[in-house]
Amino acid sequence: MLAPYACDPDRSRGRRHPEPPAPTRNAFQRDRDRVIHCTAFRRLVYKTQVFLNHEGDLFRTRLTHSLEVAQLGRSIARPLGLHEDLVEAIALAHDLGHTPFGHAGQDALNACLHEDTGPAAQEPRGEAEPHGGFEHNLQSLRVVDELEERYPAFDGLNLCFETREGILKHCSRANAQWLEAREPGGVGHRFLTGRSPSLEAQLANVADEIAYNAHDIDDGVRSGLLTLEQLEAVPLFETFRREALAEHPALRGRRLLYEAIRRMLSAQVYDVIDATRRALRDAGVQTLEDVCASPPLLGFSGGMRAASAELKRFLMTHLYRHPQVMETTGRARRVVADLYRAYCGDPALLPPGARRAGLSLRRQVADYIAGMTDRYAIREHERLTGERLFA
Template identity: 70%
Template sequence: MEKSPWDAPVPLAVYASHAAGSRGRRHPEPAAPTRTEFQRDRDRIVHSTAFRRLVYKTQVFLNHEGDLFRTRLTHSLEVAQLGRSIARALRLNEDLVEAIALAHDLGHTPFGHAGQDALNDCMRAHGGFEHNLQSLRVVDALEERYPQYDGLNLTFETREGILKHCARANAEKLEAAEPGGVGLRFLDRTQPSLEAQLCNLADEIAYNAHDIDDGVRSGLITLEQLEAVPLFDAYRRETLSEYPGLRGRRVLYEAIRRMLSAQVYDVVDATRAALEAARPGSADEARQTGPLLQFGDEMRLRSASLKRFLLQNLYRHPQVMQTTGQAKLVVRELFEAYLAEPQQMQAGFAERTRHANADAAARAVADYIAGMTDRFAAREHERLTGRWLLA
């Protein structure tokens, strides 16, 4: 077998995040004898309770709608796979990319974006709800695995990557609690590490591809409709030109595979050009430059067109809207029920509401609901209301 040039270890670029140069953890710990700091972060994430729950948290289709639709867990694995592939080509830190990718959705509510929107509405008078900030809360405070501290005590670089978006008011609170920490870049308008930028792009590539797959599997969109999407149709036609007799799902899978590969190669080429122009001499210098992980101009336009197609034809499909409307009602009624009777929650969350002001009590309820899986939230709603909405 011909030897691949990737068989040998790839040295990190000067602009990559080097584990030995990490800004460290909030609670100092001795180094691990066999793992880098970012490998250690990855392992802590994989063994966390929140990570296991992702298998029963869904994206577009809810957990009861089918066993083969993507979940937050499978999506996170796909982001990690794409991210590592791109990171290796760009000589970025694969371990850090993997850790960020596996943790980036830990704070997502049950019922996908519908649950997030509903919980944000419930929390509007109490500081709102942001799933990226919630993911940080999970790894900083809500996981209870260690005797010395709350959370997972991850490195600055992994935590920085997890916090993809953050409202200015929340960034100011983070900066007040941790000066110079992960909230600062939202105030001084600098960038996260290149590895964090890469995870953001890999996230977009992954969910666009798997939402096509899940949308066709569900019957809500068709291969014929996708002929109007230039990014997908180019690879569908290419597939049929090479395999004229191919039909059905094999056409879909092969077109998606080629589309994914093309996007990966495009990101690698466009980012190499951006790095060559910017010439950052370190990871911190890269943070001071504008976003460097990027699509080329044509691919960016085609990706945006695909997102518009999915928004119009899948996310706003009447069947999806009906289900997400029911899911939002479940979340709102759970929030109202727990706020009225905190003792209905698990003991630790109920205890947090005792003698708490309105904001702190509401945050305890939001933390409890955000940690639920789809099916647990549905069962709790039925227990508290006597109604089963998600038929």
């Protein structure tokens, strides 16, 4: 039932290390299963979305977020004739490289890697490490290509090109050049030539946006930092709150919130399906090569894109930059920065399993910290510094 422009596992560009096919699973199913069983995937249950893991049992984590992205992705993939297993594999793997403490941890680690003081910063960059800084998409790729240690014949998970391409949804030019030097014509190539990834990869990216906008509303209200009254100022949400009340006048509280979010999610899913069908038709797309040679084709209509952007601005102002969230993320950045400086100052603090040949000390430290869960980073920081920054 695949569309002619979908990725076909029988025509995959293959794995970096050749393997015989599985007898009962296609190549993309196999990738999905490898992601689910890897160590980095299990760690996502204790990694932050917006609210730190210790702040409540019902807030989203990177794991539950990834599951929601996978579900939304499959819901859109089927009516478009795209390969559902590939969309799911990309969705489940897209955050494997995220640091503890969400974007606060990522920003802190990126800043540390750009520091130009101390002996670790004077080391030359290793041949097997990225150009510089910390990019969580590139780190997710490095997890599945290098850092997972599960198989006797190779490092990483040895995923298909199509899955790896979808995981790397953003990449700096410098790191794309580094990838291209290691793998000519590989997953970094499109960032140098302006080509587009598969529709499955584009879909995983859009599903990610749909998921986090919706669940951040839910978590924001659950936390008490957002109210339904505040959300009345957001047209994308308010439209469906009013629609839910018109049909169920007695609806209040969490049931009203859930129903409005459910309707909002459905509207965005249907909008992406319809807008993408129009874009494919208007561009005359017939093959996967047509997809890659075209600008991105899968996404919202103009009206829905504007409404989604307005919701993002609301969340940035009222949730992500809320004083309570900012105070917590400030402490999270300090944990990451203190750990980085401690390990770089005394490499003996690193466990033996964190040392990897071909990498500078600072990159080994970054890999180790990026793999931590929130609670492990908090405990390790307290052990090394004697300070308790979180209850």
